[in-house]
Amino acid sequence: xxLLQPDPQAPSVWRDNLPVTSRYTYGLAGERFFRILKDExxxxxxxxxxxxxxYVPARAFCERCMAELTEWTxxxxxxxxxxxxxxxxxxEGRPLDEPELVGFVRxxxxxxxxxxxxxxxDLQIGMKMEAVLxxxxxRIGAITDILGFRPVT
Amino acid sequence: MRKVAVIGAGMTKFVRxxxxxxxxxxxxxxxxxxxxxxxxxxxxxxxxxxxxxxAFDGVxxxxxxxxxxxxxxxxxxxxxxxxxGTGVFSSIQGWYHVASGMFDVVLVVAEEKMxxxxxxxxxxxxxxxxxxxxxxxxxxxxxxxxxxxxRYMTTYGLKKEDIARVAVQHKRNAADHPCAMLGEPNxxxxxxxxxxxxxxxxxxxxxxxxxxxxVAIVMAAEHVxxxxxxxxxxxxxxxxxxxxxxxxxxxxVYPRYVEYAARMAYEMAxxxxxxKEIHIAEPYDPFDYKVLHHLEGLxxxxxxxxxxxxxxxxxxxxxxxxxxxSGGLLGVGNPIAAAGLMKIAELFWQLRxxxxxxxxxxxxxxxxxxxxxxxxxxxxxxxxxx
Numbered sequence: 001x002x003l004l005q006p007d008p009q010a011p012s013v014w015r016d017n018l019p020v021t022s023r024y025t026y027g028l029a030g031e032r033f034f035r036i037l038k039d040e041x042x043x044x045x046x047x048x049x050x051x052x053x054x055y056v057p058a059r060a061f062c063e064r065c066m067a068e069l070t071e072w073t074x075x076x077x078x079x080x081x082x083x084x085x086x087x088x089x090x091x092e093g094r095p096l097d098e099p100e101l102v103g104f105v106r107x108x109x110x111x112x113x114x115x116x117x118x119x120x121x122d123l124q125i126g127m128k129m130e131a132v133l134x135x136x137x138x139r140i141g142a143i144t145d146i147l148g149f150r151p152v153t
Numbered sequence: 154m155r156k157v158a159v160i161g162a163g164m165t166k167f168v169r170x171x172x173x174x175x176x177x178x179x180x181x182x183x184x185x186x187x188x189x190x191x192x193x194x195x196x197x198x199x200x201x202x203x204x205x206x207x208a209f210d211g212v213x214x215x216x217x218x219x220x221x222x223x224x225x226x227x228x229x230x231x232x233x234x235x236x237x238g239t240g241v242f243s244s245i246q247g248w249y250h251v252a253s254g255m256f257d258v259v260l261v262v263a264e265e266k267m268x269x270x271x272x273x274x275x276x277x278x279x280x281x282x283x284x285x286x287x288x289x290x291x292x293x294x295x296x297x298x299x300x301x302x303x304r305y306m307t308t309y310g311l312k313k314e315d316i317a318r319v320a321v322q323h324k325r326n327a328a329d330h331p332c333a334m335l336g337e338p339n340x341x342x343x344x345x346x347x348x349x350x351x352x353x354x355x356x357x358x359x360x361x362x363x364x365x366x367x368v369a370i371v372m373a374a375e376h377v378x379x380x381x382x383x384x385x386x387x388x389x390x391x392x393x394x395x396x397x398x399x400x401x402x403x404x405x406v407y408p409r410y411v412e413y414a415a416r417m418a419y420e421m422a423x424x425x426x427x428x429k430e431i432h433i434a435e436p437y438d439p440f441d442y443k444v445l446h447h448l449e450g451l452x453x454x455x456x457x458x459x460x461x462x463x464x465x466x467x468x469x470x471x472x473x474x475x476x477x478x479s480g481g482l483l484g485v486g487n488p489i490a491a492a493g494l495m496k497i498a499e500l501f502w503q504l505r506x507x508x509x510x511x512x513x514x515x516x517x518x519x520x521x522x523x524x525x526x527x528x529x530x531x532x533x534x535x536x537x538x539x
Contacts, residue, residue, distance in 0.1 A: 011172040015271070018211045024284040034285065055402075057286055063397055083307070083405060085299035086353040091291065092273040102296050110401040113287055125307045144289045
Protein backbone atom coordinates (compact mmCIF):
# COMPACT_ATOMS: atom_id res chain seq x y z
CA UNK A 1 0.00 0.00 0.00
CA UNK A 2 1.34 3.41 -0.90
CA LEU A 3 1.72 5.87 1.93
CA LEU A 4 -0.35 8.34 -0.06
CA GLN A 5 -3.32 6.06 -0.66
CA PRO A 6 -6.45 7.81 0.62
CA ASP A 7 -7.93 6.29 3.75
CA PRO A 8 -11.75 6.25 3.64
CA GLN A 9 -11.87 5.87 7.45
CA ALA A 10 -9.84 9.03 8.09
CA PRO A 11 -11.42 11.94 9.97
CA SER A 12 -12.44 14.98 7.92
CA VAL A 13 -9.90 17.81 7.78
CA TRP A 14 -9.45 21.53 7.16
CA ARG A 15 -6.52 22.34 4.86
CA ASP A 16 -4.22 25.30 5.36
CA ASN A 17 -0.48 25.95 5.27
CA LEU A 18 2.37 27.63 7.11
CA PRO A 19 3.98 29.92 4.53
CA VAL A 20 7.60 30.85 5.22
CA THR A 21 10.09 32.30 2.75
CA SER A 22 13.66 33.14 3.73
CA ARG A 23 16.76 34.78 2.26
CA TYR A 24 19.78 32.91 3.55
CA THR A 25 23.19 34.58 3.29
CA TYR A 26 26.14 32.34 2.46
CA GLY A 27 28.11 33.64 5.43
CA LEU A 28 31.75 34.50 5.96
CA ALA A 29 33.10 31.11 4.92
CA GLY A 30 30.32 30.12 2.52
CA GLU A 31 30.70 33.26 0.44
CA ARG A 32 34.34 32.41 -0.19
CA PHE A 33 33.83 28.63 -0.58
CA PHE A 34 31.17 29.00 -3.24
CA ARG A 35 32.96 31.85 -5.02
CA ILE A 36 36.06 29.70 -5.38
CA LEU A 37 33.96 26.74 -6.53
CA LYS A 38 32.31 28.95 -9.14
CA ASP A 39 35.35 30.89 -10.36
CA GLU A 40 38.16 28.38 -9.94
CA UNK A 41 36.37 25.01 -9.89
CA UNK A 42 38.04 24.06 -6.59
CA UNK A 43 36.77 22.52 -3.37
CA UNK A 44 38.23 24.38 -0.43
CA UNK A 45 38.58 23.41 3.21
CA UNK A 46 39.76 25.27 6.27
CA UNK A 47 42.26 23.95 8.80
CA UNK A 48 42.47 24.16 12.56
CA UNK A 49 46.08 23.21 13.26
CA UNK A 50 45.53 23.22 17.03
CA UNK A 51 42.76 20.60 16.81
CA UNK A 52 44.16 18.77 13.81
CA UNK A 53 40.91 19.19 11.91
CA UNK A 54 40.27 19.95 8.25
CA TYR A 55 36.76 21.24 7.66
CA VAL A 56 35.28 20.61 4.22
CA PRO A 57 33.38 22.63 3.06
CA ALA A 58 35.44 25.39 4.66
CA ARG A 59 34.10 27.01 7.80
CA ALA A 60 34.84 30.34 9.49
CA PHE A 61 35.57 28.88 12.91
CA CYS A 62 36.60 25.64 14.60
CA GLU A 63 33.67 24.04 16.42
CA ARG A 64 36.03 22.33 18.87
CA CYS A 65 38.11 25.28 20.15
CA MET A 66 36.10 28.18 18.66
CA ALA A 67 39.22 29.67 17.02
CA GLU A 68 38.85 31.68 13.83
CA LEU A 69 40.07 29.63 10.87
CA THR A 70 42.35 31.54 8.54
CA GLU A 71 44.28 28.70 6.92
CA TRP A 72 42.48 27.56 3.77
CA THR A 73 43.40 24.60 1.61
CA UNK A 74 42.50 23.21 -1.79
CA UNK A 75 41.49 19.59 -1.10
CA UNK A 76 41.21 18.61 -4.76
CA UNK A 77 38.24 17.10 -6.54
CA UNK A 78 38.81 13.47 -5.51
CA UNK A 79 37.50 12.12 -2.22
CA UNK A 80 36.70 8.74 -0.72
CA UNK A 81 33.25 7.12 -0.90
CA UNK A 82 32.33 6.88 2.77
CA UNK A 83 28.88 5.40 2.20
CA UNK A 84 26.06 5.40 -0.36
CA UNK A 85 22.41 4.51 -0.85
CA UNK A 86 20.09 3.67 -3.72
CA UNK A 87 16.83 5.62 -3.55
CA UNK A 88 13.62 3.93 -4.67
CA UNK A 89 11.04 6.45 -3.41
CA UNK A 90 10.82 10.24 -3.41
CA UNK A 91 10.39 12.51 -0.43
CA GLU A 92 6.65 11.91 -0.33
CA GLY A 93 6.93 8.16 -0.55
CA ARG A 94 6.13 7.84 -4.26
CA PRO A 95 8.13 5.25 -6.21
CA LEU A 96 10.80 6.81 -8.45
CA ASP A 97 10.76 5.96 -12.17
CA GLU A 98 14.46 5.14 -12.00
CA PRO A 99 16.37 4.46 -8.76
CA GLU A 100 18.78 7.28 -7.86
CA LEU A 101 22.21 7.03 -6.27
CA VAL A 102 23.30 9.24 -3.41
CA GLY A 103 26.64 9.09 -1.67
CA PHE A 104 28.72 10.79 0.96
CA VAL A 105 32.23 11.55 -0.26
CA ARG A 106 34.80 12.15 2.45
CA UNK A 107 37.19 15.12 2.20
CA UNK A 108 39.33 15.92 5.24
CA UNK A 109 37.23 15.47 8.39
CA UNK A 110 34.04 16.40 6.56
CA UNK A 111 32.88 15.87 3.03
CA UNK A 112 30.10 16.34 0.54
CA UNK A 113 26.74 14.65 0.20
CA UNK A 114 25.77 14.39 -3.46
CA UNK A 115 24.28 12.41 -6.35
CA UNK A 116 26.47 9.67 -7.79
CA UNK A 117 26.90 8.91 -11.47
CA UNK A 118 27.75 5.21 -11.47
CA UNK A 119 26.43 1.69 -11.81
CA UNK A 120 25.41 0.69 -8.27
CA UNK A 121 27.07 -2.69 -8.71
CA ASP A 122 30.41 -0.94 -9.28
CA LEU A 123 30.27 1.05 -6.05
CA GLN A 124 32.35 0.04 -3.07
CA ILE A 125 32.76 1.88 0.17
CA GLY A 126 36.30 3.28 0.33
CA MET A 127 36.72 3.80 -3.43
CA LYS A 128 37.95 7.10 -4.89
CA MET A 129 35.27 9.39 -6.30
CA GLU A 130 35.74 12.46 -8.43
CA ALA A 131 33.56 15.58 -8.52
CA VAL A 132 32.07 16.35 -11.92
CA LEU A 133 31.65 20.13 -12.29
CA UNK A 134 29.42 22.12 -14.59
CA UNK A 135 31.28 24.15 -17.22
CA UNK A 136 32.53 27.42 -15.74
CA UNK A 137 30.05 29.56 -17.69
CA UNK A 138 27.13 27.69 -16.15
CA ARG A 139 28.33 27.78 -12.54
CA ILE A 140 26.41 30.08 -10.21
CA GLY A 141 28.11 29.49 -6.86
CA ALA A 142 25.97 26.64 -5.50
CA ILE A 143 26.49 23.03 -4.50
CA THR A 144 24.70 22.13 -7.74
CA ASP A 145 27.74 23.54 -9.60
CA ILE A 146 28.93 20.03 -8.80
CA LEU A 147 26.79 17.71 -10.94
CA GLY A 148 27.74 14.74 -8.82
CA PHE A 149 30.55 12.30 -8.15
CA ARG A 150 31.74 9.41 -10.31
CA PRO A 151 34.29 6.67 -9.71
CA VAL A 152 37.84 7.68 -10.66
CA THR A 153 38.75 5.73 -13.76
CA MET B 154 20.00 17.54 44.74
CA ARG B 155 16.75 15.98 45.90
CA LYS B 156 15.64 12.47 44.97
CA VAL B 157 12.93 12.44 42.31
CA ALA B 158 10.42 9.68 41.57
CA VAL B 159 7.98 8.95 38.80
CA ILE B 160 4.65 8.27 40.50
CA GLY B 161 2.15 8.09 37.64
CA ALA B 162 1.93 7.61 33.89
CA GLY B 163 -0.62 7.70 31.08
CA MET B 164 -0.53 7.01 27.37
CA THR B 165 -2.94 7.33 24.44
CA LYS B 166 -3.15 4.76 21.71
CA PHE B 167 -0.60 5.45 18.97
CA VAL B 168 -2.50 5.71 15.69
CA ARG B 169 -2.00 6.53 12.04
CA UNK B 170 -4.29 9.53 12.01
CA UNK B 171 -6.00 10.74 15.16
CA UNK B 172 -9.28 12.64 15.16
CA UNK B 173 -8.06 14.43 18.29
CA UNK B 174 -6.17 17.71 17.93
CA UNK B 175 -2.66 17.87 19.42
CA UNK B 176 -4.12 19.62 22.50
CA UNK B 177 -6.69 16.87 22.91
CA UNK B 178 -4.09 14.12 22.60
CA UNK B 179 -1.93 15.84 25.23
CA UNK B 180 -4.96 16.23 27.48
CA UNK B 181 -5.92 12.56 27.23
CA UNK B 182 -2.44 11.44 28.29
CA UNK B 183 -2.18 14.09 31.04
CA UNK B 184 -5.56 13.11 32.47
CA UNK B 185 -4.61 9.44 32.54
CA UNK B 186 -1.31 10.22 34.26
CA UNK B 187 -3.03 12.33 36.93
CA UNK B 188 -5.70 9.69 37.53
CA UNK B 189 -3.08 6.95 37.79
CA UNK B 190 -1.70 8.60 40.95
CA UNK B 191 -4.99 10.17 42.08
CA UNK B 192 -3.79 13.76 41.77
CA UNK B 193 -5.56 16.82 40.35
CA UNK B 194 -4.17 19.94 38.70
CA UNK B 195 -4.23 21.62 42.13
CA UNK B 196 -1.37 19.30 43.13
CA UNK B 197 0.78 20.16 40.11
CA UNK B 198 3.40 22.87 40.71
CA UNK B 199 4.80 23.12 37.17
CA UNK B 200 4.39 21.62 33.71
CA UNK B 201 7.03 20.38 31.27
CA UNK B 202 5.92 19.71 27.72
CA UNK B 203 7.69 18.15 24.80
CA UNK B 204 6.88 18.20 21.12
CA UNK B 205 9.30 17.97 18.21
CA UNK B 206 9.29 20.23 15.10
CA UNK B 207 6.60 22.93 14.91
CA ALA B 208 6.14 21.92 11.28
CA PHE B 209 4.22 18.76 12.16
CA ASP B 210 1.36 20.62 13.76
CA GLY B 211 1.81 23.48 11.29
CA VAL B 212 1.77 26.09 14.07
CA UNK B 213 4.68 28.29 15.08
CA UNK B 214 5.40 28.28 18.83
CA UNK B 215 3.55 24.99 18.93
CA UNK B 216 4.59 24.15 22.49
CA UNK B 217 2.81 27.20 23.79
CA UNK B 218 -0.14 26.64 21.47
CA UNK B 219 -0.67 23.09 22.76
CA UNK B 220 0.17 24.04 26.36
CA UNK B 221 -3.41 23.99 27.68
CA UNK B 222 -3.65 20.32 26.71
CA UNK B 223 -0.62 19.69 28.90
CA UNK B 224 -2.25 21.43 31.87
CA UNK B 225 -0.12 24.56 31.73
CA UNK B 226 -2.86 27.09 32.45
CA UNK B 227 -1.47 29.54 35.03
CA UNK B 228 1.48 27.31 35.86
CA UNK B 229 5.23 27.64 35.39
CA UNK B 230 5.68 26.03 31.96
CA UNK B 231 8.62 24.99 29.85
CA UNK B 232 8.88 23.22 26.51
CA UNK B 233 11.62 20.70 25.77
CA UNK B 234 12.60 20.92 22.13
CA UNK B 235 15.37 18.56 21.10
CA UNK B 236 13.79 16.74 18.15
CA UNK B 237 13.62 12.99 18.56
CA GLY B 238 15.44 13.30 21.89
CA THR B 239 12.57 15.38 23.26
CA GLY B 240 10.54 12.62 24.93
CA VAL B 241 13.33 11.37 27.14
CA PHE B 242 14.71 14.89 27.61
CA SER B 243 11.32 16.17 28.86
CA SER B 244 11.66 13.76 31.79
CA ILE B 245 15.19 15.07 32.43
CA GLN B 246 13.72 18.56 32.45
CA GLY B 247 11.02 17.42 34.86
CA TRP B 248 13.72 15.82 36.98
CA TYR B 249 15.75 19.02 37.40
CA HIS B 250 12.63 21.05 38.08
CA VAL B 251 12.10 18.81 41.13
CA ALA B 252 15.69 17.86 42.01
CA SER B 253 16.61 21.55 42.24
CA GLY B 254 14.06 22.10 44.96
CA MET B 255 12.04 24.53 42.85
CA PHE B 256 8.94 22.32 42.61
CA ASP B 257 7.57 19.28 44.45
CA VAL B 258 5.25 17.82 41.81
CA VAL B 259 5.64 18.26 38.05
CA LEU B 260 3.49 17.02 35.19
CA VAL B 261 5.51 16.03 32.12
CA VAL B 262 3.65 15.61 28.84
CA ALA B 263 4.96 14.72 25.37
CA GLU B 264 2.76 14.84 22.29
CA GLU B 265 3.17 14.49 18.56
CA LYS B 266 0.67 14.60 15.74
CA MET B 267 2.59 13.87 12.57
CA UNK B 268 -0.39 13.12 10.35
CA UNK B 269 -1.36 16.80 9.94
CA UNK B 270 1.65 17.34 7.72
CA UNK B 271 0.57 16.81 4.12
CA UNK B 272 1.11 14.79 2.07
CA UNK B 273 3.90 13.10 4.03
CA UNK B 274 5.66 14.02 7.29
CA UNK B 275 9.06 13.28 5.75
CA UNK B 276 8.84 16.57 3.87
CA UNK B 277 8.83 18.49 7.17
CA UNK B 278 12.42 17.40 7.58
CA UNK B 279 13.61 18.93 4.32
CA UNK B 280 14.18 22.19 6.16
CA UNK B 281 16.54 20.72 8.75
CA UNK B 282 19.34 20.50 6.20
CA UNK B 283 22.00 23.08 5.38
CA UNK B 284 20.72 25.69 2.95
CA UNK B 285 23.80 25.65 0.76
CA UNK B 286 25.50 22.30 0.89
CA UNK B 287 22.49 19.98 1.23
CA UNK B 288 19.07 21.47 0.54
CA UNK B 289 19.65 22.12 -3.16
CA UNK B 290 19.90 18.31 -3.50
CA UNK B 291 16.46 17.91 -1.86
CA UNK B 292 17.63 15.37 0.70
CA UNK B 293 15.36 13.63 3.18
CA UNK B 294 15.97 11.73 6.37
CA UNK B 295 15.75 8.35 4.69
CA UNK B 296 18.88 9.18 2.72
CA UNK B 297 20.75 9.94 5.88
CA UNK B 298 19.67 6.76 7.63
CA UNK B 299 20.30 4.60 4.58
CA UNK B 300 23.79 6.07 4.26
CA UNK B 301 24.50 5.49 7.93
CA UNK B 302 23.07 1.95 7.92
CA UNK B 303 25.16 1.02 4.89
CA ARG B 304 28.32 2.32 6.54
CA TYR B 305 27.52 0.48 9.81
CA MET B 306 26.71 -2.82 8.05
CA THR B 307 29.76 -2.62 5.82
CA THR B 308 32.16 -1.75 8.65
CA TYR B 309 31.16 -4.80 10.70
CA GLY B 310 30.06 -7.12 7.88
CA LEU B 311 26.50 -7.35 9.26
CA LYS B 312 23.75 -9.05 7.30
CA LYS B 313 20.36 -7.54 6.47
CA GLU B 314 18.60 -10.71 7.59
CA ASP B 315 20.19 -10.41 11.02
CA ILE B 316 19.33 -6.74 11.45
CA ALA B 317 15.74 -7.55 10.42
CA ARG B 318 15.45 -9.66 13.61
CA VAL B 319 15.38 -6.39 15.57
CA ALA B 320 12.27 -5.21 13.70
CA VAL B 321 10.66 -8.65 14.05
CA GLN B 322 11.24 -8.83 17.79
CA HIS B 323 10.00 -5.31 18.50
CA LYS B 324 6.86 -5.72 16.38
CA ARG B 325 6.15 -9.06 18.10
CA ASN B 326 6.64 -7.45 21.52
CA ALA B 327 4.23 -4.69 20.51
CA ALA B 328 1.49 -7.25 19.92
CA ASP B 329 1.14 -7.28 23.72
CA HIS B 330 0.84 -3.48 24.03
CA PRO B 331 -2.71 -2.11 24.19
CA CYS B 332 -1.59 1.22 22.65
CA ALA B 333 0.39 -0.27 19.75
CA MET B 334 -0.34 0.40 16.09
CA LEU B 335 1.98 -2.19 14.51
CA GLY B 336 1.98 -5.14 16.84
CA GLU B 337 2.38 -8.29 14.73
CA PRO B 338 2.66 -11.56 16.67
CA ASN B 339 3.50 -13.60 13.58
CA UNK B 340 5.79 -11.28 11.59
CA UNK B 341 8.93 -12.94 10.20
CA UNK B 342 12.34 -11.92 8.92
CA UNK B 343 11.11 -12.77 5.41
CA UNK B 344 8.31 -10.21 5.77
CA UNK B 345 10.89 -7.52 6.53
CA UNK B 346 13.20 -8.58 3.73
CA UNK B 347 10.29 -8.68 1.26
CA UNK B 348 8.97 -5.23 2.18
CA UNK B 349 9.33 -2.30 -0.22
CA UNK B 350 12.87 -0.96 -0.59
CA UNK B 351 12.79 2.77 0.23
CA UNK B 352 16.50 3.66 0.10
CA UNK B 353 18.73 0.64 0.10
CA UNK B 354 19.50 -0.89 2.60
CA UNK B 355 16.42 0.58 4.32
CA UNK B 356 13.11 -1.21 3.65
CA UNK B 357 9.59 -0.36 4.73
CA UNK B 358 9.58 -2.68 7.75
CA UNK B 359 13.02 -1.53 8.92
CA UNK B 360 11.37 1.82 9.70
CA UNK B 361 8.94 2.98 12.39
CA UNK B 362 5.66 4.49 11.15
CA UNK B 363 4.37 8.06 11.05
CA UNK B 364 2.11 8.23 14.11
CA UNK B 365 -0.04 10.39 16.37
CA UNK B 366 -0.11 10.04 20.13
CA UNK B 367 0.78 11.38 23.57
CA VAL B 368 2.31 10.18 26.84
CA ALA B 369 2.45 11.84 30.26
CA ILE B 370 4.11 11.14 33.60
CA VAL B 371 3.94 12.71 37.05
CA MET B 372 7.24 13.34 38.85
CA ALA B 373 7.53 14.11 42.56
CA ALA B 374 10.09 14.92 45.22
CA GLU B 375 10.92 12.10 47.67
CA HIS B 376 8.81 13.34 50.58
CA VAL B 377 5.75 13.67 48.34
CA UNK B 378 6.34 10.46 46.41
CA UNK B 379 6.60 8.36 49.57
CA UNK B 380 3.33 9.79 50.82
CA UNK B 381 1.49 9.09 47.56
CA UNK B 382 2.68 5.65 46.53
CA UNK B 383 4.23 2.45 47.86
CA UNK B 384 5.95 1.94 44.53
CA UNK B 385 7.85 5.06 43.49
CA UNK B 386 10.23 4.54 40.60
CA UNK B 387 13.29 6.70 41.11
CA UNK B 388 15.19 8.67 38.54
CA UNK B 389 18.68 7.41 39.39
CA UNK B 390 20.69 9.07 36.65
CA UNK B 391 20.28 11.43 33.71
CA UNK B 392 22.61 12.36 30.87
CA UNK B 393 22.58 14.18 27.60
CA UNK B 394 25.19 15.10 25.04
CA UNK B 395 25.33 16.80 21.67
CA UNK B 396 27.55 15.91 18.71
CA UNK B 397 28.63 18.22 15.88
CA UNK B 398 25.87 20.06 14.03
CA UNK B 399 27.35 18.73 10.78
CA UNK B 400 26.16 15.27 9.73
CA UNK B 401 29.25 15.05 7.53
CA UNK B 402 31.59 15.29 10.51
CA UNK B 403 30.02 12.56 12.63
CA UNK B 404 31.18 9.03 13.19
CA UNK B 405 28.50 7.10 11.29
CA VAL B 406 29.46 3.82 12.91
CA TYR B 407 29.55 4.69 16.60
CA PRO B 408 27.41 7.27 18.44
CA ARG B 409 29.98 8.83 20.75
CA TYR B 410 27.43 11.35 22.03
CA VAL B 411 25.21 8.48 23.25
CA GLU B 412 28.23 7.04 25.06
CA TYR B 413 28.91 10.37 26.77
CA ALA B 414 25.25 10.79 27.75
CA ALA B 415 25.17 7.21 29.08
CA ARG B 416 28.38 7.64 31.07
CA MET B 417 26.96 10.80 32.64
CA ALA B 418 23.77 8.96 33.65
CA TYR B 419 25.59 5.82 34.85
CA GLU B 420 27.98 7.83 36.98
CA MET B 421 25.08 9.62 38.65
CA ALA B 422 23.36 6.27 39.23
CA UNK B 423 26.55 4.69 40.59
CA UNK B 424 26.58 2.10 37.80
CA UNK B 425 30.00 0.66 37.04
CA UNK B 426 29.07 -2.40 35.00
CA UNK B 427 25.99 -1.49 32.97
CA UNK B 428 25.68 -4.94 31.38
CA LYS B 429 25.20 -6.47 34.85
CA GLU B 430 23.42 -3.63 36.57
CA ILE B 431 20.83 -2.73 33.91
CA HIS B 432 17.93 -5.19 33.73
CA ILE B 433 15.81 -3.63 30.97
CA ALA B 434 16.86 -1.40 28.07
CA GLU B 435 14.57 0.84 26.08
CA PRO B 436 16.94 2.31 23.47
CA TYR B 437 15.52 4.53 20.74
CA ASP B 438 14.45 2.41 17.77
CA PRO B 439 13.10 4.46 14.85
CA PHE B 440 15.08 2.13 12.56
CA ASP B 441 16.15 -1.41 13.37
CA TYR B 442 19.90 -0.81 12.86
CA LYS B 443 19.65 2.27 15.09
CA VAL B 444 18.88 0.06 18.09
CA LEU B 445 22.22 -1.65 17.58
CA HIS B 446 24.00 1.70 17.36
CA HIS B 447 22.36 2.81 20.56
CA LEU B 448 23.00 -0.41 22.51
CA GLU B 449 26.68 -0.03 21.68
CA GLY B 450 26.66 3.65 22.69
CA LEU B 451 24.91 2.69 25.93
CA UNK B 452 27.82 0.30 26.63
CA UNK B 453 25.42 -2.66 26.67
CA UNK B 454 27.26 -4.36 23.79
CA UNK B 455 30.71 -4.24 22.24
CA UNK B 456 31.08 -2.30 19.00
CA UNK B 457 29.57 -4.18 16.09
CA UNK B 458 28.30 -6.90 18.43
CA UNK B 459 24.88 -5.60 19.54
CA UNK B 460 23.19 -7.84 16.97
CA UNK B 461 24.35 -10.85 19.00
CA UNK B 462 21.95 -9.85 21.79
CA UNK B 463 19.15 -10.55 19.31
CA UNK B 464 20.67 -13.65 17.76
CA UNK B 465 21.27 -15.41 21.08
CA UNK B 466 18.01 -14.39 22.78
CA UNK B 467 19.56 -12.01 25.33
CA UNK B 468 17.38 -9.13 24.07
CA UNK B 469 14.13 -11.13 24.21
CA UNK B 470 11.53 -10.21 26.79
CA UNK B 471 12.56 -13.25 28.87
CA UNK B 472 16.27 -12.89 28.06
CA UNK B 473 19.03 -11.61 30.32
CA UNK B 474 18.78 -8.06 28.98
CA UNK B 475 15.31 -7.46 27.52
CA UNK B 476 15.45 -4.71 24.86
CA UNK B 477 12.30 -2.71 24.11
CA UNK B 478 9.85 -5.05 25.84
CA SER B 479 7.27 -2.34 25.05
CA GLY B 480 7.59 -3.02 21.34
CA GLY B 481 9.37 0.30 20.86
CA LEU B 482 8.90 2.77 18.06
CA LEU B 483 9.08 -0.03 15.48
CA GLY B 484 6.10 -1.79 17.01
CA VAL B 485 4.09 0.63 19.15
CA GLY B 486 4.59 3.61 16.85
CA ASN B 487 6.68 6.74 16.56
CA PRO B 488 4.86 9.96 17.45
CA ILE B 489 8.27 11.48 17.98
CA ALA B 490 8.31 13.22 21.37
CA ALA B 491 5.60 10.91 22.74
CA ALA B 492 7.58 7.84 21.65
CA GLY B 493 10.54 8.92 23.77
CA LEU B 494 8.43 9.51 26.86
CA MET B 495 6.75 6.14 26.22
CA LYS B 496 10.12 4.57 27.05
CA ILE B 497 10.15 6.30 30.44
CA ALA B 498 6.54 5.21 31.03
CA GLU B 499 7.43 1.64 30.02
CA LEU B 500 10.25 1.48 32.58
CA PHE B 501 7.84 2.89 35.18
CA TRP B 502 5.32 0.13 34.49
CA GLN B 503 7.93 -2.62 34.16
CA LEU B 504 9.74 -1.72 37.39
CA ARG B 505 6.43 -1.61 39.28
CA UNK B 506 5.41 -4.98 37.84
CA UNK B 507 2.43 -3.38 36.09
CA UNK B 508 3.31 -4.07 32.46
CA UNK B 509 0.67 -6.78 32.01
CA UNK B 510 1.35 -9.13 29.10
CA UNK B 511 4.59 -7.22 28.43
CA UNK B 512 5.96 -7.77 31.92
CA UNK B 513 9.63 -8.74 31.99
CA UNK B 514 10.04 -11.69 34.39
CA UNK B 515 12.34 -11.74 37.41
CA UNK B 516 11.33 -8.52 39.21
CA UNK B 517 13.65 -6.18 37.28
CA UNK B 518 15.15 -3.54 39.53
CA UNK B 519 16.72 -1.11 37.10
CA UNK B 520 16.29 0.07 33.53
CA UNK B 521 17.70 2.55 31.05
CA UNK B 522 15.79 4.59 28.47
CA UNK B 523 17.45 6.50 25.66
CA UNK B 524 16.38 8.70 22.78
CA UNK B 525 18.18 10.36 19.91
CA UNK B 526 17.36 13.48 18.01
CA UNK B 527 17.97 17.14 17.27
CA UNK B 528 19.81 17.05 13.92
CA UNK B 529 20.48 13.33 14.51
CA UNK B 530 23.10 14.41 17.02
CA UNK B 531 21.76 14.35 20.60
CA UNK B 532 21.72 11.44 23.01
CA UNK B 533 19.35 11.63 25.99
CA UNK B 534 19.60 8.93 28.65
CA UNK B 535 17.68 8.22 31.86
CA UNK B 536 18.33 5.43 34.37
CA UNK B 537 15.37 4.45 36.54
CA UNK B 538 15.26 2.06 39.48
CA UNK B 539 13.16 0.96 42.41
